[in-house]
Every structure is written in C-alpha cells, then in structure tokens.
Amino acid sequence: MSNRQNKADVILIGAGIMSATLGSLLKELTPDWEITVFERLASAGEESSNEWNNAGTGHAALCELNYTNEKADGSIDISKAIKINEQFQESMQFWSYLVKNKRIRNPQNFIMPLPHMSFVRGSQNVSFLMKRFETMFTNPLFQGMEFSDDPEKLKEWIPLIMQKRATNEPIAATKIDSGTDVNFGALTRMLFDHLESKNVNIHYKHRVVDIHRTSDGLWEVKVQNVDSGTVERHTAKFVFIGSGGGSLYLLQKSGIPEGKYIGGFPVSGIFMVCNNPDIVAAHHAKVYGKAKVGAPPMSVPHLDTRFIDNKKMLLFGPFAGFSPKFLKTGSMFDLVTSVKSDNLITMLSAGAKNIPLTKYLIKQVRLSKEQRMEELHEFIPNAKSEDWDLVVAGQRVQVIKDTEEGRGMLQFGTEVISAADGSIAALLGASPGASTAVSVMLELIKKCFPQHIHEWEPKIKEMIPSYSLSLMENQELLHEIQTSIVQTLDLAGKDQSNLKGNMNTFQKA
Numbered sequence: 285m286s287n288r289q290n291k292a293d294v295i296l297i298g299a300g301i302m303s304a305t306l307g308s309l310l311k312e313l314t315p316d317w318e319i320t321v322f323e324r325l326a327s328a329g330e331e332s333s334n335e336w337n338n339a340g341t342g343h344a345a346l347c348e349l350n351y352t353n354e355k356a357d358g359s360i361d362i363s364k365a366i367k368i369n370e371q372f373q374e375s376m377q378f379w380s381y382l383v384k385n386k387r388i389r390n391p392q393n394f395i396m397p398l399p400h401m402s403f404v405r406g407s408q409n410v411s412f413l414m415k416r417f418e419t420m421f422t423n424p425l426f427q428g429m430e431f432s433d434d435p436e437k438l439k440e441w442i443p444l445i446m447q448k449r450a451t452n453e454p455i456a457a458t459k460i461d462s463g464t465d466v467n468f469g470a471l472t473r474m475l476f477d478h479l480e481s482k483n484v485n486i487h488y489k490h491r492v493v494d495i496h497r498t499s500d501g502l503w504e505v506k507v508q509n510v511d512s513g514t515v516e517r518h519t520a521k522f523v524f525i526g527s528g529g530g531s532l533y534l535l536q537k538s539g540i541p542e543g544k545y546i547g548g549f550p551v552s553g554i555f556m557v558c559n560n561p562d563i564v565a566a567h568h569a570k571v572y573g574k575a576k577v578g579a580p581p582m583s584v585p586h587l588d589t590r591f592i593d594n595k596k597m598l599l600f601g602p603f604a605g606f607s608p609k610f611l612k613t614g615s616m617f618d619l620v621t622s623v624k625s626d627n628l629i630t631m632l633s634a635g636a637k638n639i640p641l642t643k644y645l646i647k648q649v650r651l652s653k654e655q656r657m658e659e660l661h662e663f664i665p666n667a668k669s670e671d672w673d674l675v676v677a678g679q680r681v682q683v684i685k686d687t688e689e690g691r692g693m694l695q696f697g698t699e700v701i702s703a704a705d706g707s708i709a710a711l712l713g714a715s716p717g718a719s720t721a722v723s724v725m726l727e728l729i730k731k732c733f734p735q736h737i738h739e740w741e742p743k744i745k746e747m748i749p750s751y752s753l754s755l756m757e758n759q760e761l762l763h764e765i766q767t768s769i770v771q772t773l774d775l776a777g778k779d780q781s782n783l784k785g786n787m788n789t790f791q792k793a
C-alpha cells in the first residue's frame with residue numbers, strides 16, 4: 285500500500301469506540317499501514333461512546349434479563365448470554381494487552397469493578413429469576429452468581445432499594461461481583477491519543493459528505509472542513525464507516541448493493557442523575573430490572589453506580605423515547621432523508637409493524653419529570669424529585685431489514701455490512717454495543733482482510749488468547765485469562781464501599 289498525499293491505506297470515518305478499536309487492532313497487526321480518521325465533531329468519543337450518552341455497563345450478560353429468555357417449556361435459554369459474555373471477555377483481554385504493553389495507562393480511568401445485579405418483584409418474576417440463576421450459576425462464565433429472596437440479605441446488598449420498601453410482595457435479586465462499569469468515552473479518548481502518538485492522522489471537525497469508488501478500485505471520500513467549509517478528497521484501499529448513527533447515510537452514499545434495503549429506526553435516551561452525595565454513597569452496584577410489557581429491550585430500567593471523571597455517581601434509566609435524529613448532534617431530517625427508493629417498502633413495513641412501539645416511545649418522550657420519578661420509585665421507594673436531574677443520553681439507531689420472518693423487521697443487535705470484496709464496511713445498530721467492540725471489529729477484520737488473517741492470527745492470539753475458542757469449554761484458559769485481567773486492569777475490587785455506614789449517614793441527613 286502506498287503513501288501518496290491524501291492517500292491512506294485505511295480511512296476510519298468517526299472517532300467513536302468502534303473506530304478506536306479497529307484502528308488500535310490494525311496498528312498492532314500491521315504497524316506500517318497509514319491510517320487516517322475523519323470526525324465531524326471537535327474531539328473523540330463525543331457521540332454514543334461518550335460517558336454521559338451511554339450507561340457504561342460492561343455487558344457480560346451478568347444482570348441483563350433480556351439476554352436470557354424463558355422458553356415455551358419453562359426452561360431458560362442462556363445461549364445469548366453465553367455469547368455476549370465471551371464477547372466481553374475478548375474486549376477485556378484486548379484492553380488488558382494494551383495496558384500491559386503501555387499503549388494505554390491507568391485502567392482505573394476507564395474500568396472499575398462493580399457488582400452486577402438483577403432485581404425483580406412479584407412471584408412470577410421471582411420464579412423466573414430463580415430458574416435463571418439455577419441455569420447460570422453452574423456455568424463457569426457466571427461463577428460467583430448468588431441469588432436471594434430474603435429481605436434481610438437484600439438489605440445488605442441494596443440498602444437504598446430496600447429502604448421503606450413494602451414487605452408484602454415477593455422480591456428477589458441475583459448478585460455477581462465480577463461486573464464492571466466502563467467509561468467508554470475515556471477509553472475512546474485514550475485509544476485515539478495512543479493512535480495519534482503512532483502517527484495516525486486524525487482530522488477533527490471534518491465531516492465526510494460523500495463516498496464513491498474510483499476507476500482504479502480505491503474508495504474516495506469527500507470531506508468537508510466544518511469550520512472553513514473547504515472540501516478535500518482522500519482515497520484509501522479500505523474504508524470503515526464507524527459513524528454510529530451516521531453510518532447508514534454514508535453506507536447509502538457508497539452505493540454498495542449490500543447496503544440496500546436497509547433502514548434505521550432511532551431510539552433516544554434520557555437518564556436521571558442523582559445530585560445528592562449521601563444517596564450516591566448508599567448504593568454500589570448496577571441493578572437491572574425487567575422491561576415493562578411493550579417496552580423495547582434497550583429501555584430496561586437500571587439503577588447504576590457510575591464512575592465518571594474519577595467521581596462516583598448514580599444514574600437511573602435510560603428512558604427510551606422517539607426522536608427523528610440519528611445522532612444526538614444530528615438533524616431532525618435524518619429519519620426522513622434515510623428513506624430511499626430501495627428501502628421504502630422495508631421502512632413502510634417496519635412502520636406498520638411497529639406502531640405500538642412508536643406510540644410507546646412517543647408516550648415516553650412526553651413523560652413529565654414526576655412521571656419518571658414514579659418509575660424510579662419502583663427502585664428507590666422514597667426517592668425525592670429534588671435529588672434527581674434529567675440528562676439527555678445518546679441516540680441508538682436500530683437496524684431495519686427484510687429477513688426470513690418478513691419485510692421491515694426491527695433488529696436489536698449490531699451488524700457489520702461489508703462489500704463483497706471487503707474494501708468497505710459499516711457498523712450499524714447499537715446493542716450490546718461498545719462492550720462487544722473488540723469481537724465485532726475482529727469479525728470485521730476476518731470478513732474484510734481474508735488475505736491477511738492467516739498471517740495475523742498469531743498476533744491476534746497473543747492479544748486475545750481466547751480468539752476463536754470457547755471460554756466456557758476451556759475452563760483452565762478462562763481461569764488464566766481472568767486472573768491476568770483482574771491484575772492488569774486493577775479489578776480486584778478495592779473500591780468496596782461501606783454501604784451500611786453510608787446508608788446510616790444518608791438516613792441521618
């Protein structure tokens with residue numbers, strides 16, 4: 285690959301966690317390749333990857349009830365949970381490699397140990413949670429998970445949630461201490477700082493407005509300087525469209541057949557953030573509840589301890605809602621302009637199928653703060669409105685496509701869409717999201733660089749020892765990896781809060 289001006293080996297569009305991860309993997313695999321990044325905003329990790337725009341859960345399926353469904357025969361299907369857990373283990377291994385090799389430093393600035401819990405009310409939900417626990421706790425990936433329906437035990441685990449709670453309904457929780465809170469914004473910025481130090485050309489305030497194939501088989505991107513309005517053209521052999529909610533627009537611009545008949549459905553998010561330090565100190569976990577009937581999986585409410593700017597915080601949400609924007613900083617016309625002749629029927633079919641969901645989201649957007657407090661009361665019965673503020677989170681654009689089940693089906697996962705020759709790829713969708721960035725980008729590398737994968741495999745295995753293996757079936761390797769990760773990422777759990785003491789302070793206040 286050559287070095288002509290404006291000609292890179294790889295162009296990454298967007299400076300979120302996905303481009304940061306792909307850029308970092310490629311820099312390790314092939315350090316000489318020239319990589320150029322274009323980002324429309326002033327710095328890295330400002331959209332969905334920003335710490336205030338996502339929930340910061342290191343999704344390992346330890347507490348998210350929507351990853352474990354009850355089958356018709358009453359048994360619990362944990363296959364999705366196993367997949368997500370193994371994907372997260374790949375992310376942890378890569379981050380650990382980066383820290384060990386001094387590519388990034390101070391892991392406590394982006395990852396903290398934090399118990400992950402599921403909390404349910406009502407006898408039906410309690411029996412579901414118990415069955416789920418019984419299916420999971422013997423699995424090596426979920427070792428250490430505990431279950432309790434004893435109010436006294438729950439008071440120890442989650443005093444804030446148990447305070448002033450009526451005792452006449454069945455309640456239960458599971459707890460596992462190997463969970464994490466991940467500041468994906470901080471991690472994204474660290475990775476871009478590292479890439480910059482390795483001579484990656486990063487152009488902030490540069491918006492990609494068009495992409496097309498040149499006659500010599502390269503990809504040319506048309507880039508506009510956001511401040512001056514001037515336009516430049518850059519070419520590369522490989523382009524990654526890692527533009528989050530902006531990816532669909534650029535995929536459509538590329539004109540590749542694989543990008544046709546696909547649409548996007550934006551779902552917005554709102555968190556409530558606690559402004560009372562005594563309440564913040566009285567809770568230490570991510571506690572996931574069960575989605576309400578009719579609610580989409582990404583609106584499962586959770587009460588989360590978060591670590592942002594080295595400060596402990598408490599956030600509740602996200603409340604899902606509807607906004608036609610595809611990026612938080614996007615345009616009100618994003619949804620309308622994403623409808624093209626090829627995806628019109630797909631989009632109309634999705635619209636017809638998802639009227640109840642759209643109605644639900646519009647209703648959610650209109651909720652007053654007091655109505656949102658009612659949802660919070662299910663977690664903290666005596667929460668007071670003055671202790672909580674609303675903050676707008678990021679946008680998630682769910683993929684809409686035609687599948688065997690029908691036209692215009694709404695998808696809740698992430699999808700890599702790539703050209704048949706692997707010269708361009710886009711990442712669509714947002715769940716489980718940032719947590720699985722490493723495994724999703726490894727999948728992309730396998731798809732788009734088949735000619736190099738054999739040569740790169742030893743290095744991939746050095747960075748991610750479980751690559752292409754099942755950790756569940758290799759318990760020795762799992763143990764080895766986990767021991768090393770805990771040490772390198774400093775996850776031994778020294779931030780064990782004195783919850784009982786803190787709760788006393790809160791009650792006196």
Ligand SMILES: Cc1cc2nc3c(=O)[nH]c(=O)nc-3n(C[C@H](O)[C@H](O)[C@H](O)COP(=O)(O)OP(=O)(O)OC[C@H]3O[C@@H](n4cnc5c(N)ncnc54)[C@H](O)[C@@H]3O)c2cc1C
Nearest residue numbers: 298300301302324331332333339341492528530553717719
């Ligand atoms: C409310 C909410 C909660 C979430 N919670 C979690 C969670 O708990 N755990 C988890 O793992 N994941 C979570 N996610 C998902 C996660 O945040 C995303 O999957 C992830 O951040 C996506 O990263 P990205 O790099 O693809 O996109 P982004 O971070 O959005 O980055 C895309 C970048 O591309 C830029 N861009 C767009 N268009 C252009 C253009 N034309 N030219 C140049 N630049 C462009 C944007 O400005 C942006 O900086 C959550 C998401 C939301 C919205």
